[in-house]
Amino acid sequence: MTDPILEVEDLRTExxxxxxxLPVVDGVTYSVRPGETLGLVGESGSGKSVSAMTLMGFVGxxxxxxxxxxASFRGQDLLxxxxxxxxxxxxxxxxxxxxxxxxxxxxxxxxxxxIAEGIxxxxxxxxxxxxxxxxxxxxxxxxxxxxxRADSYPHEFSGGMRQRxxxxxxxxxxxxxxxxxxxxTALDVSVQAQILTLLAEMRDELGLAMIFITHNMGVVADIxxxxxxxxxxxxxxTGEVRETFAxxxxxxxxxxxxxxxxLRGERxxxxxxxxxxxxxxxxxxxxxxxxxxxxxxxxxxxxxxLLEIGGGRANRCTRDVExxxxxxx
Ligand SMILES: Nc1ncnc2c1ncn2[C@@H]1O[C@H](COP(=O)(O)OP(=O)(O)OP(=O)(O)O)[C@@H](O)[C@H]1O
Ligand SMILES: [Mg+2]
Numbered sequence: 001m002t003d004p005i006l007e008v009e010d011l012r013t014e015x016x017x018x019x020x021x022l023p024v025v026d027g028v029t030y031s032v033r034p035g036e037t038l039g040l041v042g043e044s045g046s047g048k049s050v051s052a053m054t055l056m057g058f059v060g061x062x063x064x065x066x067x068x069x070x071a072s073f074r075g076q077d078l079l080x081x082x083x084x085x086x087x088x089x090x091x092x093x094x095x096x097x098x099x100x101x102x103x104x105x106x107x108x109x110x111x112x113x114x115i116a117e118g119i120x121x122x123x124x125x126x127x128x129x130x131x132x133x134x135x136x137x138x139x140x141x142x143x144x145x146x147x148x149r150a151d152s153y154p155h156e157f158s159g160g161m162r163q164r165x166x167x168x169x170x171x172x173x174x175x176x177x178x179x180x181x182x183x184x185t186a187l188d189v190s191v192q193a194q195i196l197t198l199l200a201e202m203r204d205e206l207g208l209a210m211i212f213i214t215h216n217m218g219v220v221a222d223i224x225x226x227x228x229x230x231x232x233x234x235x236x237x238t239g240e241v242r243e244t245f246a247x248x249x250x251x252x253x254x255x256x257x258x259x260x261x262x263l264r265g266e267r268x269x270x271x272x273x274x275x276x277x278x279x280x281x282x283x284x285x286x287x288x289x290x291x292x293x294x295x296x297x298x299x300x301x302x303x304x305x306l307l308e309i310g311g312g313r314a315n316r317c318t319r320d321v322e323x324x325x326x327x328x329x
Pocket of ligand 2: 048
């Protein structure tokens with residue numbers, strides 16, 4: 001098995017609000033290998049975006065923000081890297097695709113120029129060569145008639161085509177790692193499926209490592225190899241997608257899966273998770289999901305750790321540990 005290209009260990013991002021430091025991301029550990037997709041999944045506010053933004057240097061370095069832990073990309077220390085070096089790495093070795101294409105594109109410039117500008121910045125090639133590479137990237141993401149379309153403005157594209165432009169921009173400098181943050185949420189279902197397929201094709205063709213951020217378990221099932229389920233700033237369960245979905249260990253993962261609509265198979269009642277996820281000011285002392293958990297017991301008031309259960313799987317729930325101890329003892 002190839003070595004991970006990105007290793008994140010005990011990442012913690014705190015934001016100061018009303019004089020209090022709040023752990024928005026609290027001890028997140030994961031790794032990604034080339035050609036592999038890790039899904040970061042969880043409800044709104046669980047810290048998915050902030051964890052990615054911290055790696056990219058967008059969060060954690062400003063006033064009223066701080067970070068700790070380790071993150072190494074190809075052996076280089078991302079968190080200790082200067083803003084300047086990190087700036088060079090962004091959009092080059094590590095690229096990001098965001099949810100809303102319109103905010104990532106400048107409405108007043110033609111898309112070809114916008115893609116070419118990023119290429120010139122990172123590769124130092126001539127204007128003509130940059131435009132040639134931009135059109136090549138648009139071709140790669142299957143934008144029909146790329147040469148002509150390079151001359152269009154962002155508003156002249158449909159939502160799906162705009163997302164393709166962003167993906168073209170992301171892959172234009174041959175990144176090794178692509179972080180996609182809810183890249184399909186704003187699109188309708190059929191276009192969403194096309195974009196997911198495209199991202200999977202790009203990953204396979206270019207051997208990219210990918211972190212895919214979403215709140216949608218169905219999307220995780222479609223595109224990810226491994227999953228890390230986030231709740232209240234922590235990873236509460238992680239493992240191979242197939243195994244985790246077949247046999248979730250943490251009650252929160254169970255509930256997320258139960259609330260996922262299925263296209264095929266038996267009709268069933270969709271479950272929802274009562275209560276709302278806590279904000280960083282109101283995290284519980286022990287298991288953060290305990291206040292919403294039907295399995296909660298006294299032991300859940302103790303601090304949790306991510307317990308390895310073999311096969312690359314780990315989770316924070318003590319339910320089975322207790323049960324195993326009972327059986328053994
Ligand atoms: N700049 C900021 N200042 C203060 N709080 C912030 C800031 N950015 C994020 N937060 C808080 O950090 C927590 C995690 O936010 P984050 O954006 O990572 O969530 P998310 O899991 O990506 O959610 P969503 O699915 O809605 O995108 C939230 O409680 C959010 O309100
Ligand atoms: Mg987010």
